Amino acid sequence: MQMTASAGVRDPGARSDCWVEVSQAPDLPQHRVTSKVAALYGDAIHALIGSTLEALAAADLSATVEDRGALPFTLMARLEAAVRRLRPDTSRPALPPLNPAAQRVTQRDRLRRTRLYLPGNAPKFFINAGLHRPDAIILDLEDSVPPAEKDAAAILVRNALRAVDFYGAEVTVRVNSLPAGLAEIAMLAPHGVQAFLLPKVEDPDEVIAADRLLAEMAESGQAPETIYLIPIIETARGALQAWPIASASPRVVALAIGLEDYTRDIGAQRTPEGRESLWARSQVINAARAAGVQPISSVYSDVDDVAGLAAWAEAERKLGFDGVGCIHPRQVRVVHQVFTPSAAEVEQARRIVDAFAVAQATGLGVVAVDGKMVDAPVVERARRTLRLWELSRP
Amino acid sequence: MMGTIENAAGRRVPTEVNGKPVVPYQGVGCYMPTGRHAAPPIRSCAQYPADGNKVAPSLVEALRRAGLADGMVISSHHHFRDGDLLMPQVFAAAAELGVRDLVWFPSATFPCHESFIAYLESGLIHHIEGSLNGPLGRYASQGKMAGQAVLRSHGGRYRALQDGDVHVDIAVIAAPAADAFGNCSGVLGRAACGPLGFALADAQYADHVIVVTDTLVPFPCVPWHIQGNLVDQVVLVERVGDPDRIVSGTTRLTRSSDQLLIAEYAARFVRDAGIMRPGFSFQAGAGGISLAFTIFLGQMMREAGVKARFIRGGSTRYLVELLETGLTDYILDGQSFDLEGVRSLRDNPAHLATSPFTSYNYHGKGNFASLLDCVVLGATEVDVDFNANVVTHSDGLLLHGIGGWQDALFARCTILTVPSFRDRVPIIRDRVTTLCGPGELVDVVVTERGIAINPRRQDLFAVLAGSSLPLRSLQELKSEAEAICGGPPALPRTGERTIGVVSWVDGTILDRVQQVIAEGSK
Numbered sequence: 046m047q048m049t050a051s052a053g054v055r056d057p058g059a060r061s062d063c064w065v066e067v068s069q070a071p072d073l074p075q076h077r078v079t080s081k082v083a084a085l086y087g088d089a090i091h092a093l094i095g096s097t098l099e100a101l102a103a104a105d106l107s108a109t110v111e112d113r114g115a116l117p118f119t120l121m122a123r124l125e126a127a128v129r130r131l132r133p134d135t136s137r138p139a140l141p142p143l144n145p146a147a148q149r150v151t152q153r154d155r156l157r158r159t160r161l162y163l164p165g166n167a168p169k170f171f172i173n174a175g176l177h178r179p180d181a182i183i184l185d186l187e188d189s190v191p192p193a194e195k196d197a198a199a200i201l202v203r204n205a206l207r208a209v210d211f212y213g214a215e216v217t218v219r220v221n222s223l224p225a226g227l228a229e230i231a232m233l234a235p236h237g238v239q240a241f242l243l244p245k246v247e248d249p250d251e252v253i254a255a256d257r258l259l260a261e262m263a264e265s266g267q268a269p270e271t272i273y274l275i276p277i278i279e280t281a282r283g284a285l286q287a288w289p290i291a292s293a294s295p296r297v298v299a300l301a302i303g304l305e306d307y308t309r310d311i312g313a314q315r316t317p318e319g320r321e322s323l324w325a326r327s328q329v330i331n332a333a334r335a336a337g338v339q340p341i342s343s344v345y346s347d348v349d350d351v352a353g354l355a356a357w358a359e360a361e362r363k364l365g366f367d368g369v370g371c372i373h374p375r376q377v378r379v380v381h382q383v384f385t386p387s388a389a390e391v392e393q394a395r396r397i398v399d400a401f402a403v404a405q406a407t408g409l410g411v412v413a414v415d416g417k418m419v420d421a422p423v424v425e426r427a428r429r430t431l432r433l434w435e436l437s438r439p
Numbered sequence: 440m441m442g443t444i445e446n447a448a449g450r451r452v453p454t455e456v457n458g459k460p461v462v463p464y465q466g467v468g469c470y471m472p473t474g475r476h477a478a479p480p481i482r483s484c485a486q487y488p489a490d491g492n493k494v495a496p497s498l499v500e501a502l503r504r505a506g507l508a509d510g511m512v513i514s515s516h517h518h519f520r521d522g523d524l525l526m527p528q529v530f531a532a533a534a535e536l537g538v539r540d541l542v543w544f545p546s547a548t549f550p551c552h553e554s555f556i557a558y559l560e561s562g563l564i565h566h567i568e569g570s571l572n573g574p575l576g577r578y579a580s581q582g583k584m585a586g587q588a589v590l591r592s593h594g595g596r597y598r599a600l601q602d603g604d605v606h607v608d609i610a611v612i613a614a615p616a617a618d619a620f621g622n623c624s625g626v627l628g629r630a631a632c633g634p635l636g637f638a639l640a641d642a643q644y645a646d647h648v649i650v651v652t653d654t655l656v657p658f659p660c661v662p663w664h665i666q667g668n669l670v671d672q673v674v675l676v677e678r679v680g681d682p683d684r685i686v687s688g689t690t691r692l693t694r695s696s697d698q699l700l701i702a703e704y705a706a707r708f709v710r711d712a713g714i715m716r717p718g719f720s721f722q723a724g725a726g727g728i729s730l731a732f733t734i735f736l737g738q739m740m741r742e743a744g745v746k747a748r749f750i751r752g753g754s755t756r757y758l759v760e761l762l763e764t765g766l767t768d769y770i771l772d773g774q775s776f777d778l779e780g781v782r783s784l785r786d787n788p789a790h791l792a793t794s795p796f797t798s799y800n801y802h803g804k805g806n807f808a809s810l811l812d813c814v815v816l817g818a819t820e821v822d823v824d825f826n827a828n829v830v831t832h833s834d835g836l837l838l839h840g841i842g843g844w845q846d847a848l849f850a851r852c853t854i855l856t857v858p859s860f861r862d863r864v865p866i867i868r869d870r871v872t873t874l875c876g877p878g879e880l881v882d883v884v885v886t887e888r889g890i891a892i893n894p895r896r897q898d899l900f901a902v903l904a905g906s907s908l909p910l911r912s913l914q915e916l917k918s919e920a921e922a923i924c925g926g927p928p929a930l931p932r933t934g935e936r937t938i939g940v941v942s943w944v945d946g947t948i949l950d951r952v953q954q955v956i957a958e959g960s961k
Contacts (some may be wrong), residue, residue, distance in 0.1 A: 082863045084833070084932065176887055348694075381733065
């Protein structure tokens, strides 16, 4: 029988994380802690180890902790991961208290100009992510987490959902492809997640399965009613099924595209101009619009190239997307600027809407602004601009 | 056990340091000493070669001729930062001469001086009277150093020499280039480092001045940042500094999104508070946040068409860019942090070398620091009354020098940029572990979670009413950071022994640093 198990990060250069080993104590359990914050939180760390093991019904285990400034929710997650690796039949979780300050309100049609990806097993990025004011946070359990750490990442993300204030960003989790993703949804849905991203969706049945699970959980009171779904199209099959996927469930609020995987799947090379994915991106936009959900584009991977990011985001906006993904907080503000109407655009939109209102009041169906005919679609676009501007104001 | 007394800041401080009586801190601008400056001994040209050739054959010989003896005070500057190759040679030569109990009086120490712990152990160096960074600070914190560290700012160090608080027997001045007469230039040679201002007081007030260089040029060595008329001897060695560790080839902007956020808030604050206006001035260092602040503010100046009259450095390529693109009339430079800074100082007449005398000396007839419209500084801790610490960490360990930090607090608007917590270490405290700067001189604290304005600055509140900047109280920021970190941190376990004192800019004692009881030695 296995006598010890560990979890966490042992790299001496690590920050805001820890390494934990638990072992069957020969007699009385003893905990050993080394910490760079020992002088400040040594006693608190010892107390938290005791209470966490107790919550996991594992008070008989000894823990060795090498701490590099892990916050309490992280220390608890690492301990739980180690205990579960030693004792897979551990039933009860050790949950950190819900952060009363964390705001968790979202809406179907809220802004999703930026969604900031956070690797699900890297807690140091969690705590300040919301300060950069992305419209949404994505706690990622999929591509950024190595297979051997999926279990630990899921526990860490669950604790973060409860403990971390993301300052009003929509808090989402990218789970792994089904069926693994379903277990992750079941585990995380009760803890404050607002939407799940489903990666590499190729079939509307995947969306329906996630929808059913969430409906069952809501019915039995395990999870709130409103948890949204955002399928990601990342393959040729997925692109061909975009419309059935986008319209598979009323929980779907957006349809996203992941271009790294998509271009690989179709045997293309990803270029800055993106000609190779134009069809798929247009397909996603049309499917999303047809289903009444937001089309969302991929990520721009050169973090240092601010001008390139702005140009790319501008092109995506003009193509019809409502937002893009971000892989670094620095990208958020650049993208927001692109997706926020300029003062001139707002002014023009206001004049169109006003002129149209006057025209309607006086019984005219059509009116001209600046010598150009204003009809229903033009008015609709102007209203959209004004609504976007209204939502974008800080 | 020597006596202690509570000073005007409410801190208990010793009445005696290293056997000499000291004056407790009395408040900002309250201590008015009388008397006259110190002065070096009178010398005659007849004692020096008429042809101006003061070159000594070796470092050992130069120290011998200088009369090196037990207990002497040896001073040095830190313009070579972590690339100092000279002081290890100086102490090796001193060891060769068999002396003991030297006092080292550097303007700052760096990790490259860690090997001097062996000299502290052997008794060659009795104690170090100066800033103690990193490894040397840790060593002193553990109570292992004989004597007490006296932590002074750059201006405070100048003042201590000028006022005679510290008497230097032998000043050793590392020069990137020098001539045989002793003129030194900081912008020529392999180890070019920029200005040499930190060595000015040493050259003026030491009994004996030795210039050491690896680049001897024919007279005159210009621009002379130290004048040969103050110099007794010149020594040529193979290398004085490691260029790669003196200045960075290029200073790079931080990629830390949190640092960038703090820097951006600080720059927006300076703009929105109306400090950024034609003819204004500011100072910001080369740390991650300060550098980013300079870049953000530069962009805002460009957008608004605002030109500064002068910017005080630590010069970097970003400051040089502001000068060269017409966004400031002058750079007043205390030290260059990268090669662009060195190049600009050498080639651009609007890029001027300054010293702690011109910029920071509190016992002068004014200094430049108080002329600044704003300064951006860091800190290791800030308390809810805006008092700040820059030398110890919350665990009590002495890990940083004061630098020009205290001196710069006298700017019209002093902005501290700090994270509200680092890893799991809260930075905003009820009371700072070590007091280095009185809260009345700190106007604004900028964190990633909001900006706190000192209640004394109601004018700033008024200007910023209706601003979109996240204005909050320090108490709120403290509570939020503590909630994240898991409650208020425990206080460090300190011992009875005072291992160092923090000197205020006027030479009075602001606070003391206690020995830390290390984990595991409970």
